[in-house]
Amino acid sequence: MKKTFLSLALLATVMAAAAKEHKYVTVPGDPMQTRLYTMPNGLKVYLSINKEKPRVTAHIAVNTGHRNDPADCTGLAHYLEHLMFKGSKKFGTTDYNAEKPYIDKITSLYEEYRKLTDPAERKAKYHEIDSVSQIAAQYNIPNEYDKLMAAIGGDGSNAYTSFDVTCYTEDIPANEIQRWAEVQSDRFRNLVMRGFHTELEAVYEEKNMSLTNDDSKLFDAVFAQLFPSHSYGTQTTIGTQDHLKNPSLVEIQKYYDRYYKPNNIAICMAGDFDCDKVMDILEEQFGSWKPGKDTTPRQFAKQPLFTQPKDTTVVGQEKEQIMMAWRFDGAASHQCDTLEIISDILMNGRCGLVDLNINQKMLMQSAEAGSFSLKDYSILIMGGTPKEGQSLDEIRNILLGEVKKLKAGDFDEDLIISIINNRKRQYLQKMENNSSRVRTMVDAFIDEQPWEDQVRQIERMSKITKADIIAFANKHLTDGYVCGYKLKGEDKNIKKIEKPAITPIPANRDKASKFLTEITARTTEPIHPQFVDFNTDLTKVTTKTKLPMLYVQNKENGLFQLVFRYEFGDRADVRYSVINDYIPLLGTSKMSNEQIKKQFYKLACDYNISVGNTNVTVRLAGLDENMEEALALLESIINDSKADKKVYDLYVENTLKERAESKKNQRTCFGFLWEYAMHGAKNDYTNMLSESELKATAPEVFTDLLKGLSQMKHTVLYYGPRSVKDITKSVEKNHKVAKRLADIPVNKEWAWTTTETPQVIIAPYKANNIHLRMLSNEKKPLDVTAIPTTRLFNEYFGGGMNAIVFQELRETRGLAYNAAAFYSTPSRKEDPQYWVQHIISQNDKMMDCVNTFKDITDNMPQTEANFNIAKQSILKNIASERTTKMNIIYKYLNAQRMGIDYDINKDIYNAVPDMTLQTLVDFEQNNIKGKPLHYVILGDEKELDIKAIEQVAPVKRVTLEEIFGY
Structure with missing residues (x-):
């Protein structure tokens, strides 16, 4: 039996006074002041007001995920998530009644197709599916949902499917709740599964990407052992290759009809709104939706206990590693309170057992530990990567050694208090963000966790004692765990994929449904933009120690951020890059590294030294009440860190192994290849100390570099509750600097590659997919006056799911899971503007991708309706955008880097209304069309198909050693 949604005896019931009375419940003391409603049809609604900016984050969570996929039709929940963006009877089509017979035919053809085994018969049947799909596509209007969301200023249209949940996400202007609700109500109640065969290929591309991800393979293998008779372990979110290639629209429809019902759904919203008015809208749009008779999820027998370790192994070309997992009760169980504390005792990023005893001492390449919760079970995971010459069994024993210490109580009792204090800090940080609030609501709904339990969790955790933790660990952290080994080798289970014969469907950009026309024609009460005024929205002062300070006050809570910023980076001196990771391993003359980390954690504060390409930042953040003590600790690190040769040698050993392992990672390899294509062999990625330089450099060099920061010119940034006067005095007193500050070193500038003639640059990586990017760079300097046009062009052509690129590469041709293009606006006035087209696709689709990109740039599709939606999207987003908190300071610094002294959004907002489609046509012809490209593969x-790509441009082959520089 399901748990009761809310314990009404423990909640305060409140009646809302509005045009219509809406009953809701709240939990006394809830910092989010969340209201929980249940409509007569069972639909749950969570609302939390946050007036920081006139926007609303709105998630619609369906209480089902891949755990409910039929065993013979896996990947179904994820398919459905994709199809939910295809429209309804009202939108996504020009004539549903005319379209329906062909959709029905496609549905029946897929049922025939999935039963065939003969390759020739399957090919013929798929050709028939493709042919009928072409007829159906005459009525289809791809991406009309995305047009609707773009038209109302939506941002972040997306969805995700996991074990227990499918969730649909939007972030909208606060004045667009009515139109958002109308669209959502229609698509959730009247889904039509159209455009299926091209979307199927996009899903398959997503599967391809997961097959080359060794982390995913290891995770799946461990879960298969952990949950041998539960879909958590027997199935994956995307599904099997065989099921993906033999889909059933009939089964998807059954799934939708069963689980997509109001009594199985929650609408979770946080932002600037009136709760009563929101409920009026939601009841109007969703109130007549009929509840489902059976939304009960798949039931599974309790997973068998095991008392001995269960081992499993996967292979792949990426780094070797190990993953261990223990199983616990589900997310709604109070057992998770203790489990989360145990997770933080093991690893909290600073002074957990794994942090101090393994990572700090560098006993292995890296180690980790953490917990996460699902509806039926929760899991504690530990993992590690070996050093050179170290076996996976060795790191397994090292990790188990920390579990043994936990069970023996070999940790400070004060650590529990520190964990609770840091949890309180994290909760305050979560309160600042609409998305974090909404994710908490979604989790509570899906996990069937009473809201009071969520609100009171830290309070409950604070009562857990060291004795409780020891007893819990000894009871549950037994030898009944799963251990997964990830070995290096060729994964022969990855199947080569045959590209299906798909005829591109028409984009039908000039068509619009009546629903779209009506929705977009309606006006709403406008939100007026507020641009940052750098003269009034932040305070600029100079301390008595001659440091410029940028200040914004935090009037919401007791959190602070204090940053010392230096306008140079590792381009000026590559040695600074080492202090990122080496300094946090050291102690001072008065405190060990372990004592430092424990003290920072106790103060609920943390520090970070970050060396970027063009700037260095030393950041301190946490509870403002502890700022002076934390700052004194940070100052001791800056000025009194003690170099340690043994620690340095271990650091170098780990660094060199990480460099070697990075050549096995597909995304990392492409990152290095792209930088090579942009700048040549000398670039930000290859700008590192060589192996010989690392080994020859004395570790005192790096502590001296850190100490030297106090002698250089820098800027102080502060966001927190203190007054300007108070923070200025505190910095003057506690931040020790030289009386006469030295000039900072000068950053080097890398050469930029010009694409004067076409060229193909290819580097080797064995996988079933390619990373492909096309570059055009004429070294045009930043033109601030062109930024509004660039912003609109990117929105129209290459930006989101309503853009030309997404429509052509994914929707009409099914060439990729994701594809994008953009004309860059550099963040510094020293850098040029350039043009990029990007896609990840199957190997045998390479030339299709190249040719499609060429077609849409040589003959850019021109659609007035899409253009107008792109304009509306930009204007509504800017009007409802608010730059707040620390972002005010960073926006000011970014403007300075671009050579301006005002909010660039003001230029964009004022210029976009007067632009025409011809403006974008001219921009494309002047900057993109016909320009020579470098094809980076x-x-x-x-x-x-190398012969085909050789016809496009001369091929330059580079090795991984050339692009990595080692």
């Missing part, structure tokens, strides 16, 4: 030549 990471892939396996044996699987690529």
Whole structure:
């Protein structure tokens, strides 16, 4: 039996006074002041007001995920998530009644197709599906949902499917709740599964990407052992390759009809709104939706206990590693309170057992520990990566050694108090963000956790004693765990994928449904933009120690951020890059590294020294009441860190192993290849100390570099509750600097590659997909006056799901899971503007991708309706955007880097209304069309059509050693 949604005896019931009375419940003392409603049809609504900016984060959570997929039709929940963006009977089509017979035919053809085994018969049947799909596509209007959301100023249209949940996400202007609700109500109640065969290929591309991800393979293998008769372990979110290639629209429809019902759904919203008015809208739009008769999820027998470790192994070309997992009760169980504390005792990023005893001492390459909760079970995970010459069994024993210490109580009792204080800090941080609030609501709904339990969790955790933790660990952290080994090798289970014969469907950009026309024609009460005024929205002062300070006051809570910013980076001196990771391993003359980390954690504060390409920042953040003590601790690190040769040698050993392992990671390899294509062999990625330089440099060099920061010119940034006067005095007193500050070193500037003639640059990586990016760079300097046009062009052509690129590469041709294009606006006035087209696709689709990109840039599709939606999207987003908190300071600094002294959004907002589609046509012809391109490819030549790509441009082959520089 399901748990009661809310314990009404423990909650305060409140009646809302509005045009219509809406009953809701709240939990006394809830910092989010969340109201919980239940409509007569069972639909749950969570509302939390946050007036920081006139926007609303709105998630619609369906209480089902891949755990409910039929065993013979896996990946179904995820399919459905994709299809939910295809429209309804009202939108996404020009004539649903005319379209329906063909959709029905496609549905029946897929049922025939999935039963065939003969390759020739399957090919013929798929050709028939493709042919009928072409007829149906005459009525289809791809991406009309995305047009609707863009038109109302929506941002972040997306969705995700996991074990227990499918959730649909939007972030909208506060004045657009009515139109948002109308669209959501229609698509959730009247879904039509159209455009299926091209979307199927996009899903398959997503599967391809997961097959080359060794982390995903290891995770799946461990869960298969942990949950041998539960869909958590027997199935994956995307599904099997066989099921993906043999889909059933009939089964998807059954799934939708069963689980997509109001009594199985929650609408979770946080932002600037009137709760009563929101409920009026939601009841109007969703109130007549009929509840489902059976939304009960799949039931599974309790997973068997095991008293001995269960081992499993996967292989792949990325780094070796190990993953261990223990199983616990589900997310709604109070057992999770203790489990989360145990997780933080093991690893909290600073002074957990794994942090101090393994990572600090560098006993292995890296180690981690953490917990996460699902509806039926929760899991504690530990993992590690070996050093050179270290076996996976060795790191397994090291990790188990920390579990043994936990069970023996070999940790400070004060650590529990520190964990609770840091949890309180994290909760305050979560309160600042609409998305974090909403995610908490979604989790509570899906996990069937009473809201009071969520609100009171830290209070409950604070009562857990060391004795409780020891007893819990000894009872549950037994030898009944799963251990997964990830070995290096060739994964022969990855199947080569045959590209299906898909005829591109028409984009039908000039068509619009009546629903779209009506929705977009309606006006709403406007939100007026507020641009940052750098003269009034932040305070600029100079301390008596001659440091400029940028200040914004925090009037919401007791959190602070204090930053010392230096306008140079590792481009000026590559040695600074080492202090990122080496300094946090050291102690001072008065405190060990372990004592430092424990003290910072006790203060609920943390520090970070970050060396970027063009700036260095030393950041301190946490509870403002502890700022002076934390700052004194930070100052001791800056000025009194003690170099340690043994620690340094271990650091170098780990660094060199990480460098070697990075050549096995597909995304990392492509990152290095792209930088090589942009700048040549000398670039930000290859700007590092060589192996010989690392080994020859004395560790005192790096502590001296850190000490030297106090002698250089820098700027102080502060966001917190203190007054300007108070923070200025505190910095003058506690931040020790030289009486006469030295000039900072000068950053080097890398050469930029010009694309004067076409060229293909290819580096090897064995996988079933390629990373492909096309570059055009004429070294045009930043033109601030062109930024509004660039912003609108990117929105129209290459930005989101309503853009030309997404429509052509994914919607009409099914060439990729994701694709994008953009004309860059550099963040510094020293850098040029350039044009990029990007896609990840199957090896045998390479030339399709190249040719499609060429087609849409040589003959850019021009659609007035799409253009107007792009304009509306930009204007509504800017009007409802508010730059607040520390972001005011960073926006000011970014403007300075671009050579301006005002909020650039003001230019964009004022210029966009007067632009025409011809403005974008002219921009494209002047900056993109016909320009020579460099085609940058990471892939396996044996699987690529090299002869075809050689017809495009001369091929330059580079090795991984060339692009990595080692």
